[in-house]
Amino acid sequence: MLMRPPKELDDWLKHHLFDTVPMAIAVIDQAFNLVYANKAFEQMFGPWQDRKCYEVYKGRDSMCPQCKGAVAFQNGQPVVNEEVGYNAAGNFTRYIKHTTPVVDDKGRIPYLIEMCTDITETEQIRREYQLLFDQVPCSILIIDKNYRIVKSNERARTMLGDLEGLHCYKGLKGVDHKCSECTARQTFEDGELHTGHHIWRTLDGQTIHLHVITVPLRLSNGTFDMVMELAVDVTQTLKLEDGLKFAHTFLETMITTSMDGIFAVDNEGQVSIFNPAARDTFKVGPDQKVSRQSLAGMLPEGFMRQVDAGTQHVYLPETEVTDMTGAKVPVRLIGNQLKIEGGSTGMAFSIQDLSEIKKLENEKLEAERLAAVGQTVAGLAHGIKNLTTALEGGMYMLSTGMQKGNLERIQKGIEMLRRNIERISMFVKAFLSFAKGRQIKARVNNPADIAQEVVEMYSTKAEELGIQLQFELPQTLASAVIDYESMHECLTNLVGNAIDACSVSTDGGSRVTVRAFEKNGTIIYEVADNGCGMDYEIKKKVFTTFFTTKGLGGTGLGLLMTKKIIQEHGGRIELESEPGQGTTFRIRLPRRRLPQSASDGEA
Amino acid sequence: MAKTIMIIEDEPDIRDYLMAALEDSGFRACTVEAQANVTEAVHKVMPDLIVLDVMMPKRSGISIYKELRNCLRLSKIPVAMLSGITVRTEFMDNGFRKLVADDTIAPPEGFVEKPVDLSAFLELVGDLTAQSK
Structure with a gap:
């Protein structure tokens, strides 16, 4: 028999328990009216008097489609289920x-x-925990003592497929035996955290590399019979590492075998790279150390400071360094500040030894000079034949004049002889000066000054002939190592020719324009006229023979001389000409090919 | 009637010499500047022979020769080229073809080498003008 509780307890249970239990309780009649409810119910769902259960729980105005209450009224069985509805505040609520x-x-x-x-x-x-479990950026597997996968997160399932129930070694590696290096086994043995590098097979058959951490999944009493394995895909990282290794090896090989010298200085002032080619150029032994200070001493003065201060690279197309023996070496030098995200981490330099190139260039210049002389000698014969013909003409006039007693003819013959003998002597002098190959004396000069002076020199003559002679200087030119007198001679020849070309033109409006400018590191002089111009045959001969356009006034050596001087400056001369349109001569002097300053050469 | 010889030569002394020598031998000699409009002058004179220097500053004898030979009326006038650049045989063999690649243009009727052998020159002039009417 049920024992009756003492009276005061019985009263409490009858009158207070209903309102005190921490659970919402309601009584429903067969018409689904709420006939009674406790305080907790009212707190949870709000007012309930004279309302239907579905109104209160779900905010509906008709019976729920799958009403569990209706079933309970039928079969008299108690039911437990999870429901969703709306609380007193109208918020979505989940309840049992x-x-x-x-x-x-x-x-x-x-x-x-x-x-x-x-x-x-x-x-x-x-x-929230489920979301964390599924979406944490690593695969998570829970493995039991029999090495069966009990549970996996969504990331693991996406990557590896559904492995639950499989042995881990079968599911992850496709093998039928336990792995020799098993972090799960280690954790099962000592209850500690273990890490390892595993290679798994993905759902689409690819091999991936994973960094794995295994931890015991302890119960509240401290024991465990499952482990959790967290795996991060490191395939990309490993690939990057490989790429980095390759890049490093590649760079190292390039630096070691480069024909150009490469060296670098770090922020601590240590010379961190000094490749074999740089050792060759500076005559530094294979085991000899180079300090920043000695390096700065070998480079052109102030160069390292300039690189250190600069934001861009510093490029010296032709300069000199001093090697360990104190000898000067002609080089091309590039210095860069090494920057990582805006911060300087040191300096890197590239150096190209120009000694060999210089030698070859000098050889080539000499060969060109000899070739020019050779062509000159062929042309010389032509010049002499003309002179001889003219001399014979003089003799003819003289002798026939004497036979005929024609004084005028005698005088003309004598005049012709005198004139052509003079030409021979002028010719020989010019040829000798050409053949001697005068050593050019190049010094630092302003290229514009030379052109300016030549134009001024001719201004009076041009004015007399009614020729408009102008000098154009579109930009300021930096100084350059040029033999002032030789270049003056070249420009004098060209401007003189241009004026002559204009003076034979009869239509007026003659113009000679001299321009000095620089383009891509090349100094350019341009002498353009709108005079008589030249046809194809003349253009071919212009630089190669004793070819004169001046009749009795020229030796034909002017342009030849001009070409030679320009070649000795490492430059070249070009010609554009159309008969009747005019002629443009263009002297191009690339700065990097200009000669050494004469004072350096003598040292 | 005296034959007319046109000398086209830039060196005035050589020009005057050859003109004097021709006139002394009974020819009429004239000259014209080697310029753009040279054929116009030739048209006006219609000489019996043209003596043409090869290398001249303003306009080369080769370009003048090509223009003469491409002109129907002037192409029949015999031409003797005058130059010190090479010897006669070499010029006639292949020297001319080096200068004029167009093989529809025939080599000139004569070549006079500088320095000029005067008697040979006058003989050549006589031969070349005798062929013309």
């Missing part, structure tokens, strides 16, 4: 509902008792 039918003496079911527990928050937390 216990439904218990009240059976009267006659076996009828007039009421249901419904008891609800709010699980909204617990469910939220559970969902």
